[in-house]
Amino acid sequence: MKILHSWLNEFADFGNDVDAIADRITELGLAVESVDRVGTPVKGVVTAKVIRLEKHPDAAKVTRVYVDAGDGIERHVWCGATNMQAGDIVPLATLGTNMPDGRVITQRGILGIDSEGMLCSGTEIGLSSDGSGLLILPQGTALGLDVYEALGVDSDVVFDLDVTRNRPDCTGYLGVARDLAAGMGKRLVLPKVDQSAAGQSLTVPVAISAPERCSRFTVKVMSGISITQSPDWIARRLTRAGMRPINNVVDVSNLVNLELNQPNHAYDFESVKDGFIVRLAREGEQFTTLDSVERTLSSDDLLICNAQDKPVGIAGIMGGLDSEVTDATTSIAVEIAYFEPDAVRATSTRLALRTEASLRFERGVDPFGAEFAAARFAELLRITCPNLVVHSGATDARTDALHQQARTTEVRLNTIKRVLGIDVTAKALEDLISPIGFTVSNSADVGSVVVGIPSWRNDCNGEIDIVEEVARHYGYDNLGKIVPTSPVHGRLSDVQRRRRILREIVVSLGASEAMPNPFLAPGDLAKVGLSEENALKLANPLVAEESVLRTSLVPGMLKSIAYNQSHRIRDISLFEIGHVYPQGTEVLPDEYESLCIMVAGADASVAMDLWSQISSSLGVGAQLAQDQPPAGYHATRSAQLKRGKIVLGSVGEIDPTVLANAGIVGRVACVEVNLSVVLNDTPKPQIAQVISKYPSSDFDLAFVVSNSVSAATMVKALRQAGGNLLIDLALFDVYRGKGVSEDSRSLAYRLRLQAPDRTLTDVEVSDVRAKCIAAAEKLGATLRG
Amino acid sequence: MSSSSTLASEISQAQTEALSAIAGALDAAGLRSVQAELAGKKSALTVLRSQLGKIQDAEERKSAGQAIHACAQTIEAAIGERMALLLAGERAQQVASEAMDLSEFVTAKRRGSTHIVTQATQRLEDVFIGLGFQVAEGPEVETDFYNFEALNMPKTHPARSEFDTMFIEPASADQEPNSVLLRTHTSPVQIRVMQSWKPPIYAVMPGRVFRRDTPDATHMPVFHQIEGIVVDKGITFAHLAGIIEAFTKAFFGNEFTSRLRPSFFPFTEPSAEFDIRRANGAWIELGGCGMMHPNVLRAGGIDPDEYTGFAFGFGIDRMAKERHNVEDIREMYTNDLRFLRQFS
Helix, strand or coil, X not given: CEEEXXXXXXXXXXXXXXXXXXXXXXXXXXXXXXXXXXXXXXXXXXXXXXXXXXXXXXXXXXXXXXXXXXXXXXXXXXXXXCCCCCCCEEEEECCCCECCCCCEXXXXXXXXXXXXXXXXECCCCCCCCCCCCECCECCCCCCCCEHHHHHCCCCEEEEEEECCCCCHHHHCHHHHHHXXXXXXXXXXXXXXXXXXXXXXXXXXXXXXXXXXXXXXXEEEEEECCCCCCCCHHHHHHHHHCCCCCCCHHHHHHHHHHHHHCCCCEXXXXXXXXXXXXXXXXXXXXXEEECCXXXXXXXCCCEEEEECCCCEEEECCCEEECCCCCCCCCCCEEEEEXXXXXXXXXXXXXXXXXXXXXXXXXXXXXXXXXXXXXXXXXXXXXXXXCCCCEEECCCEEXXXXXXXXXXXXXXXXXXXXXXXXXXXXXXXXXXXXXXXXXXXXXXXXXXXXXXXXXCCCCCCCCCHHHHHHHHHHXXXXXXXXXXXXXXXXXXXXXXXXXXXHHHHHHHHHCCCEECCCCCEECCCHHXXXXXXXXXXXXXXXXXXXXXXXXXXXXXXXXHHHHHHHHHCCCCCCEEEEEEXXXXXCCCCCCCCEEEEEEEEECCCHHHHHHHHHHHHHHHCCCCEEECCCCCCCEEEEEEEEEEEXXXXXXXXXXXXXHHHHHHCCCCCEEEEEEEHHHHCCCCCCCCCCCCCCCCCCEEEEEEEEEECCCCHHHHHHHHHHHHHHHEEEEEEXXXXXXXXXXXXXXXXXXXXXXXXXXXXXXXXXXXXXXXXXXXXXXXXXXXXCC | CHHHXXXXXXXXXXXXXXXXXXXXXXXXXXXXXXXXXXXXXXXXXXXXHHHHHHCXXXXXXXXXXXXXXXXXXHHHHHHHHHHHHHHHHXXXXXXXXXXXXXXXXXXXXXXXXXXXXXXHHXXXXXXXXXXXXXECCCCCEEEHHHHCHHHCCCCCCHHHHHHCCCEECCCCCCCCCCCEEECCCCCHHHHHHHHHCCCCEEEEEEEEEECCCCCECCEXXXXXXXXXXXXXXXXXXXXXXXXXXXXXXXXXXXXXXXXXXXXXXXXXXXXXXXXXXXXXXXXXXXXXXXXXXHHHHHHCCCCCCCCEEEEEEEECHHHHHHHCCCCCHHHHHCCCHHHHHHHC
């Protein structure tokens, strides 16, 4: 909402310290996004008339404009704007003009054709905040004059406010001024109104057939009108607010809207004198709005029609072409109504048509502001129409859906204390909120008051809404700052602590953390050997390539590996800890947290090494089910990690076909772990073993073992044979090649024996050695000499 | 007399010979063999010592014994001194001879890195843990109830449209459209925490959130937020302002300060935006906060007439982006190792 300083000052004496005003508005909750000075003259900008427009075949985006700056010479100017037409009077920055943004206007054009100056938007020369096109000056403005002089412009300040949804009153001057006057301790002066009703009684009948959607519809008839231009000050106000001056009636209508936050519509009386019908549109009904666009309506859209059932406007959004005020108009019917906010928003969204009216109706205007607004309309119109007659007999059609005018809520003073931490008496409460239109009266309950809510504050309904008003006007800064002493022990949960440990381990193992997109393209899962059947789909994805929710971290990680490979990055080792969302049987998916580590150019043994480090540092074990290779993995170089029937994860190499699909060169070692299971484990503390004081004995054993016997089987057999005396067993070498038959390999183990209570004799040591050899031989292994 | 003077000269001679042998040892090993020789059965001093018994005169014997002892001590001291000298020389030689270029090493395995968003999240968590908060988590795919309804945004609430929600296609025909969605904020976790914990609650909830935003330099459709709530008896707006201030100083530095200014969110009332101010006076908008709306407390199963609470929240990605001067937020999500490894 753009607020002009000069206009705002008409509502109270806010002074000229614009920064202080801006700060105060912000402190009251209407964030001032910018404070712009307008009307600081730019020397060299003169009024010029558009003579004709021409397109150049090689410059589609710009127009050649020929203008006359009052000296009768036709000047050629290139122009990027499109809102001008022949006859318009526009600002011309002549050659050599120093523009406020630092540019100096030169002759240089495009395509080798010079430009004799530049045509300006209101923003470019600080005359309005509308930069969407050229500033169009009122017809009849003399040519060749300094634009500022021609417009009689005073400099002014525009505050641009970010009006939050809970302040439906502050999309108008009165609402902002009311809050600010209260906030600055100034007296609010309401605008002057004309409440005369001199003419004959003229009542326009109104039939509302959708009472829930339109709870009030008032019509006031005014005659004695001659259509002219508005005086400069009105035109300038509108211009600076970003609106285009049209004629005295339309301009007044817009002024009343801006000033009192009361959208209204002036119809040519002749076109609606027989009455209005407010009804829902028929599905597919066509209507041409006054922007000359033909709109197709749905049966949820509300129409205002004349007595002949001919639509004259889309309720709360925009009027129609045919009932518009014309130069011939002498009488008007001013409609001021209340339309249901949600429905206006729905229609405005459906039609993609946002207007000054719709943005106010959809927040909720004051349903009881019609009379005042109509009187203000008359007051402002009388400036250009001294013979204005305001007719009595105004229509005021109301339906049962109309809000109660005097809404109240019970407020416990203790609630203010509990929420804001301050003691507020009934009197203090009244002092704080009566300046903004609330009333405070006694309640039957001790410690409570009854607060009357002004009709323009439809956002306020209950006690807590009043507490907020108190806080705003008491001042957030005055409520103090107390750091509460938490009675809770601040800490990470066990899962969170274990997650952090895990992350550190994985990082120390060389992997860097990636965050791939959790959205996949259709087919991405299939490409990595997974089903898409249990994947959730987005109903409204940004793009189709991001319409499937991942059920595995693998596709995203492979994309990251491929990306890094394609950028010739060496030693690619990445991990991700993130959620996956497979569909389950409940409303929400079986979402869980997963870890995926991938190392490019590494084989399954690297994956196993990673898993063993993770498993030992987190204290979680798993069986290695190599007979059940996980989907998408290399079938003979992978295993599921299982605990009974629960799958904890997968380990091994990615399937060569999957890698080829992903455009990855070389092997990729991969570990996936279901963290929702693993991090939830709480391993029991290790019980300390007594360290033997007696000497230990070491020996190595190397066996040739058939490939069909797994290393794990060998370890198990050696452990069993070694018994309690075997305190350490490590595989330290695997050899395939010369001297070992092709279907076998050599596995070399280092064993350490030790007794807790004595020094082992040579006989004991050789006995254990013999048992180990025997156990290995049972598996078909042969001891290497 | 003559025998005693003979003994004295023999002792003196033994000492002279011993000292010369010691001085003649050129390395520690040589000295060690000299030492062994001097302590041996055949050494002059041992021989002299064995002859002591032959001296009749007790007085004479005593003084001869003392002389031999003094001689032995002198020799021992000389060995010690010589040994120290020789060892020092040998070590110096060793050190000089085995010079190594320390820049000449091969890295076995390079440490990886955590993502800067993770780093920011952890730093934020740690600050709040220090203020007595626990850390809570929740699902990323949520129901309409937790994401909107429970947060005081019933079905037709206009604020809903501002969230640019991404919805999940209904799994079956009987599932209502748009009833399952990707959470647009971490606030659903507020409700889940209130439903499962008991006051006093001091919780922060970091996590991934989703909006239907086209990616640009400052926006991603997938990003991260952290949200905090405090629910207890006697919690007021001043406590909210206090926590924001304490956080500001702890996280950004003591020279920073904070302010709250009125704003609007459906789930809090009164609501505020919170800004932080640098030492140079510039204000930076950081996030939103407010006293929890009674309807939100009720949705969490908490009686608003007994308890009050506040909530606050802000984006994490921006913290990481600004801390590391990342120009374009999309860079943080390319997963380019050249980017990631900068921050290990």
